[in-house]
Amino acid sequence: xxxxxxxxxxxxxxxxxxxxxxxxxxxxxxxxxxxxxxxxxxxxxxxxxxxxxxxxxxxxxxxxxxxxxxxxxxxxxxxxxxxxxxxxxxxxxxxxxxxxxxxxxxxxxxxxxxxxxxxxxxxxxxxxxxxxxxxxxxxxxxxxxxxxxxxxxxxxxxxxxxxxxxxxxxxxxxxxxxxxxxxxxxxxxxxxxxxxxxxxxxxxxxxxxxxxxxxxxxxxxxxxxxxxxxxxxxxxxxxxxxxxxxxxxxxxxxxxxxxxxxxxxxxxxxxxxxxxxxxxxxxxxxxxxxxxx
Amino acid sequence: xxxxxxxxxxxxxxxxxxxxxxxxxxxxxxxxxxxxxxxxxxxxxxxxxxxxxxxxxxxxxxxxxxxxxxxxxxxxxxxxxxxxxxxxxxxxxxxxxxxxxxxxxxxxxxxxxxxxxxxxxxxxxxxxxxxxxxxxxxxxxxxxxxxxxxxxxxxxxxxxxxxxxxxxxxxxxxxxxxxxxxxxxxxxxxxxxxxxxxxxxxxxxxxxxxxxxxxxxxxxxxxxxxxxxxxxxxxxxxxxxxxxxxxxxxxxxxxxxxxxxxxxxxxxxxxxxxxxxxxxxxxxxxxxxxxxxxxxxxxxxxxxxxxxxxxxxxxxxxxxxxxxxxxxxxxxxxxxxxxxxxxxxxxxxxxxxxxxxxxxxxxxxxxxxxxxxxxxxxxxxxxxxxxxxxxxxxxxxxxxxxxxxxxxxxxxxxxxxxxxxxxxxxxxxxxxxxxxxxxxxxxxxxxxxxxxxxxxxxxxxxxxxxxxxxxxxxxxxxxxxxxxxxxxxxxxxxxxxxxxxxx
Numbered sequence: 001x002x003x004x005x006x007x008x009x010x011x012x013x014x015x016x017x018x019x020x021x022x023x024x025x026x027x028x029x030x031x032x033x034x035x036x037x038x039x040x041x042x043x044x045x046x047x048x049x050x051x052x053x054x055x056x057x058x059x060x061x062x063x064x065x066x067x068x069x070x071x072x073x074x075x076x077x078x079x080x081x082x083x084x085x086x087x088x089x090x091x092x093x094x095x096x097x098x099x100x101x102x103x104x105x106x107x108x109x110x111x112x113x114x115x116x117x118x119x120x121x122x123x124x125x126x127x128x129x130x131x132x133x134x135x136x137x138x139x140x141x142x143x144x145x146x147x148x149x150x151x152x153x154x155x156x157x158x159x160x161x162x163x164x165x166x167x168x169x170x171x172x173x174x175x176x177x178x179x180x181x182x183x184x185x186x187x188x189x190x191x192x193x194x195x196x197x198x199x200x201x202x203x204x205x206x207x208x209x210x211x212x213x214x215x216x217x218x219x220x221x222x223x224x225x226x227x228x229x230x231x232x233x234x235x236x237x238x239x240x241x242x243x244x245x246x247x248x249x250x251x252x253x254x255x256x257x258x259x260x261x262x263x264x265x266x267x268x269x270x271x272x273x274x275x276x277x278x279x280x281x282x283x284x285x286x287x288x289x290x291x292x293x
Numbered sequence: 294x295x296x297x298x299x300x301x302x303x304x305x306x307x308x309x310x311x312x313x314x315x316x317x318x319x320x321x322x323x324x325x326x327x328x329x330x331x332x333x334x335x336x337x338x339x340x341x342x343x344x345x346x347x348x349x350x351x352x353x354x355x356x357x358x359x360x361x362x363x364x365x366x367x368x369x370x371x372x373x374x375x376x377x378x379x380x381x382x383x384x385x386x387x388x389x390x391x392x393x394x395x396x397x398x399x400x401x402x403x404x405x406x407x408x409x410x411x412x413x414x415x416x417x418x419x420x421x422x423x424x425x426x427x428x429x430x431x432x433x434x435x436x437x438x439x440x441x442x443x444x445x446x447x448x449x450x451x452x453x454x455x456x457x458x459x460x461x462x463x464x465x466x467x468x469x470x471x472x473x474x475x476x477x478x479x480x481x482x483x484x485x486x487x488x489x490x491x492x493x494x495x496x497x498x499x500x501x502x503x504x505x506x507x508x509x510x511x512x513x514x515x516x517x518x519x520x521x522x523x524x525x526x527x528x529x530x531x532x533x534x535x536x537x538x539x540x541x542x543x544x545x546x547x548x549x550x551x552x553x554x555x556x557x558x559x560x561x562x563x564x565x566x567x568x569x570x571x572x573x574x575x576x577x578x579x580x581x582x583x584x585x586x587x588x589x590x591x592x593x594x595x596x597x598x599x600x601x602x603x604x605x606x607x608x609x610x611x612x613x614x615x616x617x618x619x620x621x622x623x624x625x626x627x628x629x630x631x632x633x634x635x636x637x638x639x640x641x642x643x644x645x646x647x648x649x650x651x652x653x654x655x656x657x658x659x660x661x662x663x664x665x666x667x668x669x670x671x672x673x674x675x676x677x678x679x680x681x682x683x684x685x686x687x688x689x690x691x692x693x694x695x696x697x698x699x700x701x702x703x704x705x706x707x708x709x710x711x712x713x714x715x716x717x718x719x720x721x722x723x724x725x726x727x728x729x730x731x732x733x734x735x736x737x738x739x740x741x742x743x744x745x746x747x748x749x750x751x752x753x754x755x756x757x758x759x760x761x762x763x764x765x766x767x768x769x770x771x772x773x774x775x776x777x778x779x780x781x782x783x784x785x786x787x788x789x790x791x792x793x794x795x796x
Contacts, residue, residue: 050667052670053592053668054595054663056595056664057598059599074663229680233680
């Protein structure tokens, strides 16, 4: 009776460990696949995603032979548009995450190193931005600056700043009490140097996980903004706009809505799996909690 | 005791439900015959309900001919019919119109209609401080005099061939001095329907006017519901939440309605000249060669097929093809990308051109814009598309002249006169065109008027003011049992006077 759980434990542990690897592997495979397709679209697509002039006569052809995913309302090849759309989505989300990391992480490090009223000030301003619903903030910014891919990037990027500032500060705060940091301070290193040499490398794994999650949120935000007409403008392909343009045609030409929808689902799923897998692998505390169970 | 009571209550409730079920089951014919209300879908909500105080087409689409009436009215075929004026006499010089008014007409608030109201309405519309959106309709009037309570004499300063037609516009309806100030929110007219209720953002409700002077309406209640999203409009029609959508915004779904026996799809004509408007005042469009190049670069039929699913008639000038004075000028700038390139090269833009293309929300503009942008790209013109909401469109291209190109449908009837307006957003100034319009305004002879209309059409086509695309079709979808709705849109209206349900 009592031996069973004992012998079971390592196997259970092993199985869970493998499951985490599995989500990591699947997530990484999907993400790399999407990136590969996006890169491929730079040099090759099955058809011109934006022929001049548009082949109206070819419109709304169901998936078949020459057009694997069919054609849209203007006769454009849906597969080619999705490939170009992948590039666009990734670019917007990547730059937006870059803005968030580039500004948010230094802010968080600075706040954690300084403490005091500056810390309070920075974090309260962050809270202010954070308190706005992300999409509302993005809509506000694009309404202010005008619709377009670049403004969508800025909008999503601004929303990313407090996320990274918060995560960095939270993790950095606890590190500042560690012995090796104290040792560095005793040795006469300044706060900036300590933040870069000792704090940053130790919060990096958390940041990688957060960046993956923000990346997938960025792709969703771009799709949502384009869906309401504030993101990527025509003639550039965008998954969100493809969806919004196809909704009245869903009943008789479902392929124009299904494929861009699937593209969004698969990409976001892949990134989330990758993020989960990375977190399980990189976060030592989670790993310890798991083995204690 | 309580239990017994509960049980008997339950039993009686059950039998009551059964009775109701039987009753409703037995009385389907009575229920069907009793259908006397109608719910009409519209894409845009009117900003107010006073047709004499706003330019929005949505105002007329609710109240014209339903709540408010003018001296004359425009019939379904575009003809001028008597309305509050039972008849009229025109003096030989074409300057004096004597209107004989109908007897026994009352406003919805009970006040009587008479010649004083006509004088009040016309003087108010043409006054210095008038907020009427179409003051030009009244420009020819020199004076309005009350002869007796049922006779009005209108004197013009110069003959105006279109005067009776103008008096049929929604902007020229006759309002009462007692209620005119509140018409924006509580419209009081003489029409077959009374205003009942307006739930902002959702619907306007009208009820039958039992004291109507003419043949009373057959419907007891009419609701105008505002649904701008084409997907939602489609769903509401399919669920039969709407009985009719006279101007359906998604042409791609029409085939589904056609295949469904519950619905009738009626394609009619409108007064909507859809154009690719060009900012004539801005370089490089101040060069006629560039404008001609744009006209040659656009394949109208592809725009109609792609944006409107084939519904629409190509036009070569700013005039409705169903009008007798129309001249077919579609051949003047035929689709010819090579010629467009040559013209651009002649104008010194052989190595390409980048322009802005601002698009308002309707699908003819958004879709047409994408198609035209690609057609322009084929001749080396890069059109940067910006999708605008209506408010932005009114502010930027229309009022601010801040645009290069835009696409819009001009739905007012006989509106070629806008090309004579110096302040208009095309920024087109032509003395030759203004001279034609000037002469037209002073001409009553029908044959000469037709000639002048044709001269005017040729003038703007020769100057390639805009790229004239197509006449917007009116795609009406309604319940197959609903009869008496207008197939065509000679004016912006949903006249429900003659609408009825067929058993």
